[in-house]
Amino acid sequence: MYDFAIIGGGIVGLSTGMAIYEKFPNAKVVVIEKESSVANHQTGHNSGVIHSGIYYKPGSFKARFARAGSQSMREFCQTYGIQHEICGKVIVATKAEELPLLEDLYQRGLKNGLNIYRIVPEELKEIEPHVKGFGAIRVPMAGIVNYRQVSEKFAELIMENGGEIRLNTKVEKIHEASDQVTIETNRGTFKAHMIINCAGLHSDRVAASAGYQTDLKIVPFRGEYYKLRPEKRHLVKHLIYPVPNPKFPFLGVHFTRMVSGEVDAGPNAVMAFKREGYKKTDFSFKDVMDSLSFPGLWKMAGKFAKEGLDEYVRSFSKKQFTKSLQELIPDIQEDDLIPAPAGVRAQALKFDGNMVDDFHIIMGKRSVHVCNAPSPAATASIEIGKEVVRRIPVQSNLTNRISTIV
Known part of the structure; x- marks a missing residue:
């Protein structure tokens, strides 16, 4: 029997595991991850920016956690010797x-x-x-870091505290009872006093499996990038962003200098036809029907029809993609760009067609569900983990027990 079972081995799930051990050093924790390594999806396909929090509504979780998280992320990297740079x-x-x-x-x-x-x-x-x-x-105060390396260090610290990381383990069913939660997976059954759902692209499905129906639906948006050829990297010294379009919920194409020295250009944002659809050809009938049958998607599409069409044009036209980049750096030419790996953003939509514009955490009887944690979640991951643990009811028998174990 585990005290906590964390579903999802991305940066938020792993930071939550660390936060548990900071508050409950005697807890028994297992992280359940369906892939063969941690940080395999949103975290591993992240642009690597340490965000400042400038874009977000004052007082929101995103604004507060990005600001605090940029500081705690820098301190973490300094403590453990993880390469990063506060380039601005x-x-x-x-x-x-x-x-x-x-x-x-x-x-x-x-x-x-x-x-x-x-x-x-x-x-x-x-x-x-x-x-x-x-x-x-x-x-x-904006910076750059490799969030996969950060996540691997989080996982290492969890295991040093006695926690377990179970890879290649896919959650199939969840049964939440009054005294425990049973998690059925392809590699056996786990029992825990509490589960924490940090499943990212599948967080809404995990919540539903545990018996919690929400008015939210995760819709995957693929962010497609190019890289600058090495001989053109001198065109970008720091991080370069446009003024975001207030009518569109994405930041627009920009330039990101990575800790590796490479320079990413992008992303555009188009709906993916698979929740882990990193290529244009990736397709899942289940995922597509899940998105298309959700009324909120069609309502959002109606609001942003022109902007959405522009994103699709850029997706299939390198020339148009280049034109967008030339608004910032006129010297950029098509031949300066080479294809780069894409990322997929797990964006929660509401029935009314609005995007959930803040981090969203749902409390269950014996579960916590992080149901919306897109950018800047990597920057804010340490703070999100602390917030999740803060919400664990202190009056529960579980917290009383693991706080007093010798």
């Missing part, structure tokens, strides 16, 4: 009409307690000589 980023207004939006974003960043500042085109040229812009925001 610029958010650029590429058109004069974007300057009011840039000012709104600047004010939001100040409300979120960030040490950011406005810069004029001449200052922008000093930071990013090849970027064209009418003005920008300098965000010094």
Whole structure:
């Protein structure tokens, strides 16, 4: 019998395991992961940015946890010698009409307690000589890291505390009773006093399997990238972002310098036809029907028809993708771009067609379900883990027992 069974070996599940041992050092923990390694999906396909929290609604979990998480992530990397760099980023207004939006974003960043500042085109040229812009925001605390390496260290620390990581183990059924939870998998049955659902792209299905129906549906969106050819990497010194379109819930194509020295360009955002559909040809009938039968998807599609069509055009036209990048760096040419691995974002939608715009945690009787944790979840992972553990009822027999074991 385990005290806690965590479903999902991505960065959020693993950070939750660490947080459990920080609060309950005597707990018995198992992490159940269906893949052959940890951090195999959203975490392993992450752009690697340590976000500041500038974009998010003041007071929201995303805003608070991204700000705190950027600090705790830096401290973690420093403590364990994980390569990272606080390189900073610029958010650029590429058109004069974007300057009011840039000012709104600047004010939001100040409300979120960030040490950011406005810069004029001449200052922008000093930071990013090849970027064209009418003005920008300098965000010094943004950085880069390899989140797969971070996750592997999280897993190592869990095992050092006596926890178990069960790989190649797929959850098939969950039975939540009054005194325990039974988890049936392809590799046997596990029993735990409490489960924590950090299943990412499958978090809504795991919640349903445990008996919790929500008004949310995970719809997968594939983010497609290119990389700059090595001889063109000098065009990007830091992180370069556009002013986000307030009518569209994604940030737009941008440039990310990785800790490896490579430079990613993208992503666009299109609906994937498989929850783990990293290629255009990946298809799952079950996943597609799950998405298409959800009314919220059609309502969202109606709201963002033009923007969504533009994303699909970029998906199939390298020329159009390049044009989007040229708004930031005019010197970029089609031949400068080579295909790069895509990522898939697990985005929760509501029945009304709105995206769930904050981290979303559902409490069960003997379960906690993290049902929406897209970007900046990797940055905020340490803080999300602490929040999940904070929500475990302190009056329960479980917490009383594992707090007093000698």
